[in-house]
Amino acid sequence: MELLLETVALYSLKLAYETEGHSPIRRDDPLMGSCDREIFELLIRRGDVAGIQSEVGRCVDLALGAVGGVDSVLGRELRHLTADFGAAQTMEELYAPAVTLRSYLRDVL
Template sequence: MELLLETVALYSLKLAYETEGHSPILRDDPLMGGCDREVFGLLVRRGDVAGIQGEISRCLDLALGAVGGVDTVLGRELRRLAEDLGAVRTMGKLYAPAVTLKDYLRDVL
């Protein structure tokens, strides 16, 4: 789960900040800030669904800006997927919407 959440965050930040012709954003990049596997691991072990949603939401907000906001087709779909993740109330339900977000972000990149 930690790797999946880190990947969602990484793809979001890549979408927001990575530009063609420049060094790619990697998992150990300072831009990742609090969105690394260790932070997500701690949140997962604590069962802190709200904390996980907060970290992912912060990254998704950046990605949403990168695709032109909620007035674009990509933005509307990203917002819908983010809302699906935000509606989850238990750790057991986080996996499916996180996978969907990861796949969507990967496809947009």
């Protein structure tokens, strides 16, 4: 699960900050900040669903801005997927929306 959440964050940051012709953003990039695997591992161990949603939400909000906001087609779909992720109340409920979110972000990249 940590890797899945880190990948969602990574894809979001790639959308927001990566530009053609520059070095790609990687998992060990300082830009990842609090969205790295260890942070997600700690949040998962604590069962902190709200903390996970907050960290992922922060990164996805950056991606949302990069795709044109909620008024764009990509932005509306991203907001919808983020809402599904945010509606989860247990760790088990986070998994399916996180997979869908990751797949969507990968396709947009």
